[in-house]
Amino acid sequence: MMLRLLNVCLVLVIVASSIGVIYSKHHNRMLYVELRQLETNRDNLNVDWGRLQLEQSTWATHGRVESAARKRLKMRNVDYAEVVIIKP
Numbered sequence: 001m002m003l004r005l006l007n008v009c010l011v012l013v014i015v016a017s018s019i020g021v022i023y024s025k026h027h028n029r030m031l032y033v034e035l036r037q038l039e040t041n042r043d044n045l046n047v048d049w050g051r052l053q054l055e056q057s058t059w060a061t062h063g064r065v066e067s068a069a070r071k072r073l074k075m076r077n078v079d080y081a082e083v084v085i086i087k088p
Contacts, residue, residue, distance in 0.1 A: 058064070069075040
């Protein structure tokens with residue numbers, strides 16, 4: 001009787017352990033899938049960041065700023081004949 005009870009307990013422990021291993025493996029797989037998705041998202045964000053930096057540098061070039069200042073603000077280069085230097 002005692003041996004039979006021991007066998008039943010061992011079978012239950014083995015089944016519980018097996019279920020724990022299965023759950024653990026499934027959970028690890030789900031975490032790995034999430035990790036891969038996050039890495040893909042990170043890589044896409046890095047590509048977008050590089051594109052935005054390139055676009056910003058294009059918009060901020062000296063020639064573009066000067067062109068916008070001339071056209072929109074009607075600015076011009078300084079005529080040195082008009083410059084007045086004030087000495088204290």
